[in-house]
Amino acid sequence: MTHALLPSGFHDRLPPVADAAARLEARVLEAAHAHGYERVDPPLAEFEAALAHRLKATRAQDAVRFVDPVSQRTLAxxxxxxxxxxxxxxxxxxxHPRPVRLSYAGSVLRLRAGQLSPERERRQAGCELxxxxxxxxxxxxxxxxxEALEAAGVTGISVDFTLPxxxxxxxAGPFPLGEASLDDLADRLDAKxxxxVAAIAPAYLPLIEAAGPFDAAHDRLCAFDAGGAxxxxxxxxxxxxxAVRGRVVLTLDPTERHGFEYQTWLGFSLFADGARGEIGRGGSYTIVHEDGSEEAAIGFSLYTDAIVAGGGEDARRRLFVxxxxxxxxxxxxxxxxxxTxxxxxxxDTPEAQLCxxxxIDDGVRPL
Amino acid sequence: MTHALLPSGFHDRLPPVADAAARLEARVLEAAHAHGYERVDPPLAEFEAALAHRLKATRAQDAVRFVDPVSQRTLAxxxxxxxxxxxxxxxxxxxHPRPVRLSYAGSVLRLRAGQLSPERERRQAGCELxxxxxxxxxxxxxxxxxEALEAAGVTGISVDFTLPxxxxxxxAGPFPLGEASLDDLADRLDAKxxxxVAAIAPAYLPLIEAAGPFDAAHDRLCAFDAGGAxxxxxxxxxxxxxAVRGRVVLTLDPTERHGFEYQTWLGFSLFADGARGEIGRGGSYTIVHEDGSEEAAIGFSLYTDAIVAGGGEDARRRLFVxxxxxxxxxxxxxxxxxxTxxxxxxxDTPEAQLCxxxxIDDGVRPL
Known part of the structure; x- marks a missing residue:
C-alpha cells in the first residue's frame, strides 16, 4: 500500500474495540434511562443555518457542508x-412540560481537527436536562x-469543577475591569x-491559588469572596x-475556561484512571428559542473513544463447534x-477462529 | 414556523422510538455476537475513490462528497x-484466517433519496461472513x-429467496440469449x-410460475431445470x-433482481408482520482486493427504522420521586x-413528567 487507507483524523474501530465502545454507550444510556432520560437520535445532517444558530462551543465553519440538491440549501x-x-x-x-430529560449517543464530524485532538470523527454520548x-x-x-461512568465500568473517576x-x-461587581482587560486577565489566570495577573488587576491574584483539591480550593475561594458576590x-x-462526594475525586479550577466559554454558572470536566485527558465534560448553558427567548439547561457529554482507550479489554471466550x-x-x-x-x-480450526x-464429544474443553 | 425544521429525507428519532431503535440494534448484534460475529465500526467519511471502488449496489454519485482541507482530496x-x-x-x-465474521450498525447517508424510500439517512445493522x-x-x-430478528422481538418473519x-x-447454458435480450427478459420477468417473456424467449416462460410459497416454487423450478444447469x-x-424451516415463512422469487444486481448465486429479502416493505436483505457477493483478486462473501443488512416502525411500543413505567x-x-x-x-x-408533578x-410514604403507588 502506497497511500493511507483513511483520511487523517478518521479511523476504523476493529474488534474488540468496536464492541467495547457500543457496550459502553449502551450502559451509559441505560444508567441515564433509570433516571428518566429518554433517548433522542437527531439526523447526521441539518440545514446549516439552523445548526449554526445553535452551535456555540463549536464553530459552524468547522462543520462539513454541502449543497442539498433537493432544497438547494446548504446542509451541514x-x-x-x-x-x-x-x-x-x-x-x-x-x-413538553419542563424539565425535559433527554439522552443521546452518536458520531460527530469536523472538517478540521481540534487543537487538542487529531480526530475528526468522534463518538459522543450524553444527557441534557x-x-x-x-x-x-x-x-x-x-x-x-x-453513575453512567460507573455503570460502564470506569474506575478512578475525577470531577473537576469550574465556575465559567x-x-x-x-x-461586574466588586472588582471592575474593562472588557479588554477581562480577556487578558482570563488568559493570565489560565496560564497561572x-x-x-498582578499587572492587570492584583485583586484577582488569590484566584491562582484557589485551584486544586476541592475542599481546600473551595475554602480559599470563600475566603477570597469577602464581598459576598x-x-x-x-x-x-x-x-x-x-452529591458525588466519596464516590469520586473532587477538584476545583474556578477560572478554567477553555471550552467553557458558553457555559453559565457551572462547568465540570471528567477524568478517569488510565484514560489520557478528559473523558467528558458538562455544565449549565442557555438554549435560544425561535422567538429569541432563552431557557436554562444543564447536561454532560462523554467521549466514548477516550473512555474505551483507557479501559481494559474483556477476555474473549469463543467456543469452536x-x-x-x-x-x-x-x-x-x-x-x-x-x-459459538x-x-x-x-x-477450519479453533486457532484460526481465535477460539x-x-x-469435543459434545463437551466443552479449553484449548 | 414558516420553514421545515429538517431537510426532506432527514428526521429526528424521538422518545420512545430512539430508545427502541437502539435496543433493537443492541439485541441484533448480541445475537450475532453469540455466533462469533464481532463488531467493526468504520468511519462516516472515507476517500471517495476508495469507497467508490467498492460500492456496487449504491452508486458513488449518490454519496455526499466534500473536499478535505487536510488532504485536498475528495471525501465521501x-x-x-x-x-x-x-x-x-x-x-x-x-x-486474518478465513472466514472472518464481522458485524456492524450505523447510519448511512445519501445525497438523493432512492426510488422506494424518501429517507436520505438510514440506520443499517448487519453481519458479513x-x-x-x-x-x-x-x-x-x-x-x-x-435469530437476530427473533432476539429483537420481531414476529411473523418471512424469508423470500432469489437466485440472482x-x-x-x-x-450461458441451455437457453442462449444476447446481452440486450437478457436485460429485456429480466425486465419482463420482473413485471410477470x-x-x-414469450416474445423474447418462450423457453423462460415457466419461470413466471416458479414464484411463491417456497416448496411449490422450488418444485416447479426443479421441473423446469430439465437440463440440470x-x-x-x-x-x-x-x-x-x-436451516430456518418452521421458524419463518419461506417464499421464492427466483428472478427477482431489484437490488440484487451485484449478488452472486443467492439473495434473500426479509419481511415481518406489521412492517411495511422489506426489513432487510442479504446474499452472496464478491469482495475485490487491492491486487484485483476476488474473494467470496455473504451477509445481510437489517433496516432498523423499518423494523421499529412496524413494532409495538413497550409501555413506559416511570416512578415520580x-x-x-x-x-x-x-x-x-x-x-x-x-x-425514577x-x-x-x-x-414538578408526576403527570408533567409522564410518570x-x-x-408516597416511601411506597410505590400507581397513578
Missing amino acids: IRPDITAQVGRIAATRMGH IGLDTVAAAREIVTVAV DLLGVLS DAGG LTSRLDGLWKVAD PLGTDPALAARLRGEGWV VAALDAG THVL | IRPDITAQVGRIAATRMGH IGLDTVAAAREIVTVAV DLLGVLS DAGG LTSRLDGLWKVAD PLGTDPALAARLRGEGWV VAALDAG THVL
Whole structure:
C-alpha cells in the first residue's frame, strides 16, 4: 500500500474495540434511562443555518457542508449533538412540560481537527436536562454522569469543577475591569501567571491559588469572596459536589475556561484512571428559542473513544463447534452464554477462529 | 414556523422510538455476537475513490462528497456500510484466517433519496461472513439473520429467496440469449409479463410460475431445470431454506433482481408482520482486493427504522420521586428496575413528567 487507507483524523474501530465502545454507550444510556432520560437520535445532517444558530462551543465553519440538491440549501454534517438536542427541546418538544430529560449517543464530524485532538470523527454520548440549571438540576446531572461512568465500568473517576462566569460576576461587581482587560486577565489566570495577573488587576491574584483539591480550593475561594458576590455560587457548588462526594475525586479550577466559554454558572470536566485527558465534560448553558427567548439547561457529554482507550479489554471466550455438530446443541450452548463459532468446512480450526474452547464429544474443553 | 425544521429525507428519532431503535440494534448484534460475529465500526467519511471502488449496489454519485482541507482530496460520507466492511476485511484484516465474521450498525447517508424510500439517512445493522459463500456459509447467515430478528422481538418473519445469477446461468447454458435480450427478459420477468417473456424467449416462460410459497416454487423450478444447469443451485437453496424451516415463512422469487444486481448465486429479502416493505436483505457477493483478486462473501443488512416502525411500543413505567426523598431509596428502586424521575422543584408533578407511578410514604403507588 502506497497511500493511507483513511483520511487523517478518521479511523476504523476493529474488534474488540468496536464492541467495547457500543457496550459502553449502551450502559451509559441505560444508567441515564433509570433516571428518566429518554433517548433522542437527531439526523447526521441539518440545514446549516439552523445548526449554526445553535452551535456555540463549536464553530459552524468547522462543520462539513454541502449543497442539498433537493432544497438547494446548504446542509451541514453535525459537529456536535448538544445543539441538535437543544433544537429538539426548543421545537418538537417545546410543548413538553419542563424539565425535559433527554439522552443521546452518536458520531460527530469536523472538517478540521481540534487543537487538542487529531480526530475528526468522534463518538459522543450524553444527557441534557432542559428547563432548569438550579443546584438541584446540577446535582442530578453530575450524579447521572458519575453513575453512567460507573455503570460502564470506569474506575478512578475525577470531577473537576469550574465556575465559567466567575470573572464576569467579579468584574461586574466588586472588582471592575474593562472588557479588554477581562480577556487578558482570563488568559493570565489560565496560564497561572501571577506576575501577569498582578499587572492587570492584583485583586484577582488569590484566584491562582484557589485551584486544586476541592475542599481546600473551595475554602480559599470563600475566603477570597469577602464581598459576598460569589456566595450563592459557592454554596451551590458545595451542594453539587456533595452529591458525588466519596464516590469520586473532587477538584476545583474556578477560572478554567477553555471550552467553557458558553457555559453559565457551572462547568465540570471528567477524568478517569488510565484514560489520557478528559473523558467528558458538562455544565449549565442557555438554549435560544425561535422567538429569541432563552431557557436554562444543564447536561454532560462523554467521549466514548477516550473512555474505551483507557479501559481494559474483556477476555474473549469463543467456543469452536466442529463440522457436523447438532445445531440444537450449539443453540443450547449459546443459551448458556457461549459464543459459538461453527466450522463451515473441513479446514477450519479453533486457532484460526481465535477460539479459546472447543467442543469435543459434545463437551466443552479449553484449548 | 414558516420553514421545515429538517431537510426532506432527514428526521429526528424521538422518545420512545430512539430508545427502541437502539435496543433493537443492541439485541441484533448480541445475537450475532453469540455466533462469533464481532463488531467493526468504520468511519462516516472515507476517500471517495476508495469507497467508490467498492460500492456496487449504491452508486458513488449518490454519496455526499466534500473536499478535505487536510488532504485536498475528495471525501465521501458513506452511503452504505457493507463496502466499508469489505475494505476492512480486505486490508486491515486481510491477514486474518478465513472466514472472518464481522458485524456492524450505523447510519448511512445519501445525497438523493432512492426510488422506494424518501429517507436520505438510514440506520443499517448487519453481519458479513467473508471468505466463503458456500451452502454452509449461507445456512449460517440466514440463521443468524432470523435469530437476530427473533432476539429483537420481531414476529411473523418471512424469508423470500432469489437466485440472482439464474438468468445468466440459463442464458450461458441451455437457453442462449444476447446481452440486450437478457436485460429485456429480466425486465419482463420482473413485471410477470408472460406475453413479453414469450416474445423474447418462450423457453423462460415457466419461470413466471416458479414464484411463491417456497416448496411449490422450488418444485416447479426443479421441473423446469430439465437440463440440470441449475441442479447444484437448487439443491443448495433447499438446504439453506431448511436451516430456518418452521421458524419463518419461506417464499421464492427466483428472478427477482431489484437490488440484487451485484449478488452472486443467492439473495434473500426479509419481511415481518406489521412492517411495511422489506426489513432487510442479504446474499452472496464478491469482495475485490487491492491486487484485483476476488474473494467470496455473504451477509445481510437489517433496516432498523423499518423494523421499529412496524413494532409495538413497550409501555413506559416511570416512578415520580417527590422532592426531599432520600436519594438512597431512589437508588434502591432503580436497582429493582424502576425508572425514577426526581422532582427538582416544588412545582414538578408526576403527570408533567409522564410518570405512571408515584412514591408516597416511601411506597410505590400507581397513578
